[in-house]
Amino acid sequence: MTVKRKGEKILVEESSGNVFADLGLPNAEERLAKADLAIAIAREIESRGLTQAEAADLLGVAQPDISNLMRGRLSGYSIERLTRLLNALGRDVEIRIHPTRAGEQRGHLRVAGG
Template identity: 45%
Template sequence: MIEIEESSGNVYADLGVPDADEMLVKAQLATKIAEIIKARKWTQMRAAEVLGMTQPKLSNMLRGQFRGISEAKMLECLAKLGRNVQIVVGPARRSTKAGRVEVVFESHA
């Protein structure tokens, strides 16, 4: 019989990857960057030029290899792609548990 374990919602945490929360945020940002590039039908060369990075670095990021790319750089990429980027710091939690970082993308109706 195959044992199935329910996900925590963060595959990186489920796999025991260090910095799992950061990796999840980067994965979400990279996915959005890839969606925008695809929607514009740009080549990676064109996108890399607009984003101010090399095509190999962009290619790595879009394939999930983003350890050498900061969240700040990824947010900058989204801004260069015409997206408004806001960083919102919410109220303190009542417990001693650490807060969380999440990415929320607004949809346009």
């Protein structure tokens, strides 16, 4: 356990807004997009009061798949699969393509909730 003594300074680093990029993980934007989509699915399941078994039946997947999704274990999920699950839950998923910001040469992948 670390104890902070009075007057001691703590080094803090501001986040980029993407924890996966902050950790130096590969495919950070894709990882964040998948996490955001999974959060939207989990919120929809919870807002409907569905059990994992009920959600699995509704979505045509196995209950352990729902358990993994709800726990953020997304290795078996592509962005396409996550969007199909959202569609099955009655949610529209919109993909918009637009020019990058001035000075940026590479585009970005983002998920915006609504």
